[in-house]
């Protein structure tokens with residue numbers, strides 16, 4: 740299997756624990772990671788030991804042992820959009836209820852958190868060769884999401900979270916889309932979070948030549964049939980765009996609340 744779990748990899752270990760918890764094979768304990776989310780594509784836990792922010796710092800680990808950001812292709816855009824949207828929801832859930840949002844439309848923000856990321860939510864990747872010295876996993880792709888200010892960062896870790904090393908997930912999505920013809924969303928565009936294209940997680944996911952030849956690479960996410968344009972029927976594995984839990988908290992993903 741491509742990207743099979745690697746023995747001794749801390750992230751693979753956390754994914755395995757998240758899997759066991761979702762299968763009720765083990766219960767959480769104080770020594771285990773605080774798993775917030777687990778589905779077929781990724782596992783998310785709260786960084787308790789070395790958060791960069793006292794308000795919240797979560798790690799989104801791909802379930803597969805994917806070594807780096809450079810393994811991603813345009814086919815993985817829906818996966819990246821899902822990471823951004825779920826991380827946004829989880830960061831919202833970490834905020835104390837009485838904390839006012841930065842946005843004046845806070846009620847709307849909370850109703851549609853998947854589409855609206857407040858400016859104090861940082862979601863992205865630390866690009867190699869940089870790494871967070873407190874979370875020194877370099878060969879298992881994971882995203883960080885935290886709420887600013889990063890009041891527990893310290894100089895020791897600051898380079899990893901500076902513009903030198905930090906790759907914001909919306910920059911990554913926009914730049915992958917830019918690389919695909921007819922999907923031009925400037926990465927620096929201030930209002931891009933609200934751009935209509937952002938409502939379409941698949942936008943830019945397919946690549947091809949002018950004569951109609953498809954050059955789309957396989958996604959590292961669980962597949963759906965791109966030619967049919969249909970999601971697989973329920974009961975099979977969910978595709979990235981269906982990862983958000985339905986309003987009734989249905990069975991597709993495990994959400995853990997503490």
Ligand SMILES: [Zn+2]
Nearest residue numbers: 748751804879
């Ligand atoms: Zn791993």
